[in-house]
Amino acid sequence: MISLIESEKIKRNKRIYDAKDEALIQEGGYVSPISTLWDDILVGIVLKKPVLLKGPSGSGKTRLSQSISHFFNQPMHSVNCSVDLDAESLLGFKTIISKNGETHIEFVEGPVIEAMKKGHILYIDEINMAKPETLPILHSVLDHRRMMTNPFTGEVIHAHDDFTVIAAINEGYIGTSPMNEALKNRFLSYSIPYLSGEQLKELMEKLFPNAEQSLVQTMLNISADLQKQVMNGLLDEEAASIRSILDALSLSEHMPILRAVQYAIAEKLDDPIERSLVMELCETWVK
Template structure:
């Protein structure tokens, strides 16, 4: 069982050592996405990962960063994020003010893969700061500091987004979309998903298959009362609870059914679906 290997150590300027992915993250390739990504990286093409939540987008980026041996800087985007949060800002210091590089500046200066998670959550005026970095220019102007960073040869931007649940309003601008190559992610095939769950949580293959069956029931309800089906990540959580000795029914209730819905009827129907397997 391996836990996600994200680095969260505070940055020390000039070095991205702490951002290196040191252990090999578990990733089970589903198609040719690894080869496609490698090809895209070799020409430093920005990449967009699309897919529902918890289907392995972030894990894929970690795995690729490890495979390519490059540092990985992850930014979780949100609505209140401003351009300064990405680019950097002046901070107060004992000797005056001091410029603090933001994650994007850091990655482009020292050569890392910059991963903007759930990028549509950020406002459109924030996302445009990545534009000069994601076309032929590959530069990042720091207007407040009066500096232009020429991107390091190793630098690449990867963004992820979930086309499913955003409203019509929260979409990427065309000018942003067209700067990226896109890889589609989805929940894996039945057998493969069971294999992933068995590996990640340590449950037996039979239990893993039953968990996938339950998830497929919930995915049937997407758009019919559920905004999103049960993700692979949730199944792994349920599996981990089961390996901890929690009864399967209780584990599914806690990790699968209760988190995704508040609707009592929906909860009841899903609970009933769980009992047809455990």
């Protein structure tokens, strides 16, 4: 019997997108740190529930979203939130154009409306960086109604059946604010932890097939130590970022490990004591 997820994948892969949309289909490659996490998130997607990915910077939230886009062969539009995000950034804007000697006002659709109409994935990155008063405009898009009235044109827009919303959040970071309950309750929420152990080793070997095993093992040891110190409260979460560890491994193929870790991890930290601790941990593994 075909599974719910595979059935939806087959259906969505039968959709025909034009050449412009094909460029929006993201590559896969996400490795799940929990065996059930990938399938559990896909179930939420198939059931047309907005999905909220919670986790520290570098835990793979964006890569996970890209992998969902690749899995369903479904284009993805990204919105990067900040305090400057406004309705026009989400929905689009009016502009004046000249056609056949006449001047017209035309509405240029933004990522939310384009994704709704075409049945694409809308990825909202760092959603808690946006001002709380900006996001209520999406409430009717995110709940059972899956529609909205464009405030700039008056058009009533009903979402395409394949329309999907994925949001990502870094909790407790500077510049973020707690999501209000009305917005948060519209999402299914999944915690995305860092990769470690054999899964991280598998990812490293896949991305860097020519790296020496001793180098991979050293980076795994450094990563485990960094994650332990983050859990002990001695290092900021950014120090254990998988993205940064992979950057360090990439550099280490061309320079000494200590310098690679310094550039990819330590120098990103604001606290000089934390920078020193990272380098001390690294030195214990570098012969």
